[in-house]
Amino acid sequence: xxxxxxxxxxxxxxxxxxxxxxxLFTLDHKRIGILYLLTICVFFAIGGTMAALIRLExxxxxxxxxxxxxxxxxxxxxxxxxxxxxxxxxxPAFLGNFLIPLMIGARDVAFPRLNLFSWYIFTLGGLIxxxxxxxxxxxxxxxxxxxxxSSFAQTAVTATVAAAFIAGxxxxxxxxxxxxxxxxxxxxxxxxxxxxxxxxxxxATSVIMVLGTPVVAITLFLVGLERVLGxxxxxxxxxxxxxxxxxxxxxxxxxxxxIMILPAMGVISExxxxxxxRKIFGYEFVAYSSIAIAIIGFLVWGxxxxxxxxxxxxSIVFSFLTFLVAIPSAVKIFNWTATLYKGRVRFxxxxxxxxxxIGLFTIGGLTGLYLASLGMDIPLQDTYFVVAHFHxxxxxxxxxxxxxxxxxxxxxxxxxxxxxxxxxLSALVVFIGFNLTFLPQFILGYLGMPRRYASYPEEWxxxxxxxSAGASILTVGYLITATYLIWSVFCGEKAPANPWGAKGLEWxxxxxxxxxxFEHRPIVREEAYAYEENVKGAA
Amino acid sequence: xxxxxxxxxxxxxxxxxxxxxxxxxxxxATMHLGRWNTVVAMLVAMVKTxxxxxxxxxxxxxxxxxxxxxxxxxxFLVIMFGLTMNxxxxxxxxxxxxxxxx
Amino acid sequence: MTTHQEAIEHHPDELELGHQFEDIEQQTEAYTVGxxxxxxxxIMFFGGLFAAYIVYRALYPEIWYAAHEKxxxxxxxxxxxxLLTSSFTMALAVRSAMLNRWKAQVSYxxxxxxxxxxxxxxxxxxxxxxxEHHLFPGPNFNFGDPGVPNDKAQMFFNLYxxxxxxxxxxxxxxxxxxIALVIxxxxxxxxxxxxxxxxxxxxxxxxxxxxxxxLFPLLYLIGR
Numbered sequence: 001x002x003x004x005x006x007x008x009x010x011x012x013x014x015x016x017x018x019x020x021x022x023x024l025f026t027l028d029h030k031r032i033g034i035l036y037l038l039t040i041c042v043f044f045a046i047g048g049t050m051a052a053l054i055r056l057e058x059x060x061x062x063x064x065x066x067x068x069x070x071x072x073x074x075x076x077x078x079x080x081x082x083x084x085x086x087x088x089x090x091x092p093a094f095l096g097n098f099l100i101p102l103m104i105g106a107r108d109v110a111f112p113r114l115n116l117f118s119w120y121i122f123t124l125g126g127l128i129x130x131x132x133x134x135x136x137x138x139x140x141x142x143x144x145x146x147x148x149x150s151s152f153a154q155t156a157v158t159a160t161v162a163a164a165f166i167a168g169x170x171x172x173x174x175x176x177x178x179x180x181x182x183x184x185x186x187x188x189x190x191x192x193x194x195x196x197x198x199x200x201x202x203x204a205t206s207v208i209m210v211l212g213t214p215v216v217a218i219t220l221f222l223v224g225l226e227r228v229l230g231x232x233x234x235x236x237x238x239x240x241x242x243x244x245x246x247x248x249x250x251x252x253x254x255x256x257x258x259i260m261i262l263p264a265m266g267v268i269s270e271x272x273x274x275x276x277x278r279k280i281f282g283y284e285f286v287a288y289s290s291i292a293i294a295i296i297g298f299l300v301w302g303x304x305x306x307x308x309x310x311x312x313x314x315s316i317v318f319s320f321l322t323f324l325v326a327i328p329s330a331v332k333i334f335n336w337t338a339t340l341y342k343g344r345v346r347f348x349x350x351x352x353x354x355x356x357x358i359g360l361f362t363i364g365g366l367t368g369l370y371l372a373s374l375g376m377d378i379p380l381q382d383t384y385f386v387v388a389h390f391h392x393x394x395x396x397x398x399x400x401x402x403x404x405x406x407x408x409x410x411x412x413x414x415x416x417x418x419x420x421x422x423x424x425l426s427a428l429v430v431f432i433g434f435n436l437t438f439l440p441q442f443i444l445g446y447l448g449m450p451r452r453y454a455s456y457p458e459e460w461x462x463x464x465x466x467x468s469a470g471a472s473i474l475t476v477g478y479l480i481t482a483t484y485l486i487w488s489v490f491c492g493e494k495a496p497a498n499p500w501g502a503k504g505l506e507w508x509x510x511x512x513x514x515x516x517x518f519e520h521r522p523i524v525r526e527e528a529y530a531y532e533e534n535v536k537g538a539a
Numbered sequence: 540x541x542x543x544x545x546x547x548x549x550x551x552x553x554x555x556x557x558x559x560x561x562x563x564x565x566x567x568a569t570m571h572l573g574r575w576n577t578v579v580a581m582l583v584a585m586v587k588t589x590x591x592x593x594x595x596x597x598x599x600x601x602x603x604x605x606x607x608x609x610x611x612x613x614x615f616l617v618i619m620f621g622l623t624m625n626x627x628x629x630x631x632x633x634x635x636x637x638x639x640x641x
Numbered sequence: 642m643t644t645h646q647e648a649i650e651h652h653p654d655e656l657e658l659g660h661q662f663e664d665i666e667q668q669t670e671a672y673t674v675g676x677x678x679x680x681x682x683x684i685m686f687f688g689g690l691f692a693a694y695i696v697y698r699a700l701y702p703e704i705w706y707a708a709h710e711k712x713x714x715x716x717x718x719x720x721x722x723x724l725l726t727s728s729f730t731m732a733l734a735v736r737s738a739m740l741n742r743w744k745a746q747v748s749y750x751x752x753x754x755x756x757x758x759x760x761x762x763x764x765x766x767x768x769x770x771x772x773e774h775h776l777f778p779g780p781n782f783n784f785g786d787p788g789v790p791n792d793k794a795q796m797f798f799n800l801y802x803x804x805x806x807x808x809x810x811x812x813x814x815x816x817x818x819x820i821a822l823v824i825x826x827x828x829x830x831x832x833x834x835x836x837x838x839x840x841x842x843x844x845x846x847x848x849x850x851x852x853x854x855x856l857f858p859l860l861y862l863i864g865r
């Protein structure tokens with residue numbers, strides 16, 4: 001807000017100190033957010049490369065570039081790296097870290113040291129996963145299903161499991177930090193019902209992180225123990241039950257899908273309101289739907305076990321519960337569309353990503369209902385239909401949300417504008433590339449193509465070639481985005497404090513923000529998204 | 540709520556109760572009550588936990604937020620156990636798991 | 642909330658305040674809430690093991706009964722008493738910290754530590770006895786009863802060692818935390834001390850006690 005005229009450069013969190021040490025020992029949540037951004041981008045590049053190699057292999061029906069063993073390692077590390085080291089931390093650890101204290105008017109998160117520590121253990125986990133890749137890879141699939149992972153796999157399972165275990169603690173500490181920050185660090189006047197929906201979504205995400213992650217940690221620990229000591233906790237030959245592993249694994253890993261999508265939904269709520277210049281339709285509904293998704297998300301994990309030997313009764317219960325998740329998800333979609341209605345919509349690039357998100361998430365969500373119904377799931381289980389469904393959520397949803405948020409807050413974070421025309425181009429190319437990659441996979445799955453195979457019958461080649469073509473377009477889209485964003489850091493136009501005319505405390509401080517976020521502690525006097533002219537009370 | 544610093548007497552009474560309950564569990568376990576053994580043991584454990592949480596951990600004197608989070612931990616544990624056992628106790632005899640030969 | 646507010650009033654002097662906080666009350670509440678959330682993650686962490694325990698006990702009730710008879714009920718009971726007593730002394734240590742009686746606080750912490758170490762020593766002898774009787778999971782496991790399938794009896798001991806081992810690790814961490822607290826308290830004896838570090842350690846310690854309150858009947862006292 002205060003731009004001291006005449007002075008050359010204002011002190012901000014970026015130019016406060018340029019030394020490497022000042023970054024590696026920083027306690028500033030904004031800098032830690034940047035550290036996360038850099039780390040997850042490296043993992044995104046590694047995981048993305050593996051995805052590209054998978055699509056390359058699938059160009060032809062025979063397995064001709066890689067052996068089946070190599071292919072197994074490719075899709076496993078593709079999953080492990082992109083899920084544990086990109087998607088789960090992507091929005092929360094980067095944007096959440098950067099924005100939550102700004103949005104609630106705090107100087108920092110509640111526990112800055114813990115925040116830095118969690119980045120270090122995240123990086124440590126990532127290095128171990130990368131080490132596992134270097135020493136030969138893993139071939140269990142990212143789900144580490146027993147007894148294959150515990151008793152038979154000859155690859156670096158123990159190291160990979162340890163990597164996921166360690167990264168899990170980073171996630172737990174981030175969640176804990178957010179929960180305490182949101183409860184105890186809000187500025188005067190920032191009541192719960194004035195919080196930006198981004199913050200509500202992150203509260204719900206943190207609840208999942210804190211409640212779910214410990215369970216998967218102990219489960220993976222048992223798998224490691226089983227491999228090291230040769231005991232049979234999940235080995236049917238020794239009286240163990242491999243399905244127990246699946247229960248415990250999905251107790252976390254299904255809610256983990258909502259760790260990936262809820263923060264993206266939070267981003268979308270900010271973008272939709274800002275670019276339609278309207279108050280969100282039904283604030284309370286959108287806020288509580290985040291909490292509802294987090295809670296119901298814990299009741300549905302058994303739908304991953306429909307064909308695993310779970311009891312029929314349990315499958316029916318889980319199928320029913322799964323349909324319930326559709327309600328809060330649909331509430332969000334309806335409320336976003338209702339916000340667009342009669343809004344003064346501007347199609348800036350973050351908004352294009354947001355609209356793309358709504359379309360792709362709707363497709364991903366609706367196909368999820370097919371899979372939730374018990375009878376329908378039996379033929380579709382473990383086919384490309386499932387692959388396409390969850391990529392629509394996790395790539396179409398989470399990555400669109402990530403890119404939308406990245407573009408929206410990019411001026412605030414870097415102090416520079418990116419070239420708007422390129423932003424629009426990127427949104428378009430990513431949207432087209434994504435759909436071309438994954439729409440054919442729905443058909444492939446319907447025809448019966450199982451996941452995780454390097455070869456397939458010749459009649460499916462056309463669809464696979466389409467999908468691979470889409471993947472290359474998607475790659476180009478990501479590369480364009482990376483290029484102009486990096487360019488803009490050095491050569492972009494200087495950004496004003498509030499380039500989008502957005503509401504929210506983060507836009508009221510300087511760009512980039514000063515180390516302590518605000519000159520004076522802000523006092524909040526109005527509701528979130530008070531965009532319309534008839535809403536009185538200036539900030 | 541005036542007594543923010545809990546008197547030693549309260550701690551001592553809680554401690555004595557805990558020790559008595561320990562003997563109760565031990566004594567009940569020496570009797571053959573079938574599945575009621577487990578029920579009684581778990582009930583006693585829950586009473587002991589409540590005593591520790593309410594007084595030693597000051598839950599009795601804390602705000603709503605602490606109450607909510609303490610309840611959340613318990614609730615999600617119940618969800619995990621409940622929905623997992625929902626599978627195991629309804630397994631068909633032919634299904635894997637229960638039918639592991641003795 | 643009031644617990645802390647009023648305790649703080651006992652401490653008129655300046656306490657160390659993190660730069661992110663506005664006042665000491667906010668700091669105190671943040672740390673307390675943070676600790677409770679952390680304990681919830683701990684509950685879920687142990688919860689995974691308890692879930693495995695419940696499932697296998699439901700699958701193999703007879704074997705569970707046979708296997709649990711190899712555990713020493715008396716030692717388990719004594720250890721429960723030791724931990725309950727340590728919780729009591731810990732509660733008194735926190736109370737002394739709130740009243741700013743540093744000598745009493747150090748004595749109670751040392752007492753708590755002594756009980757914790759007693760617990761670990763008894764646990765060590767129990768483990769040693771299991772090792773000697775080939776009841777440690779792994780290739781040498783031998784239950785020694787032809788009527789009981791070896792693998793499934795081993796499952797009981799897998800979980801016994803996993804659960805008590807994880808719990809024991811928590812006890813050990815507790816001892817380390819208490820050593821640090823004792824040193825801190827003595828070093829800062831001439832100045833105003835924040836009771837929050839002791840309070841948080843206390844919450845952690847009582848949680849460790851609660852875990853054992855469940856482990857004892859589940860592992861040592863299985864009925865028929």
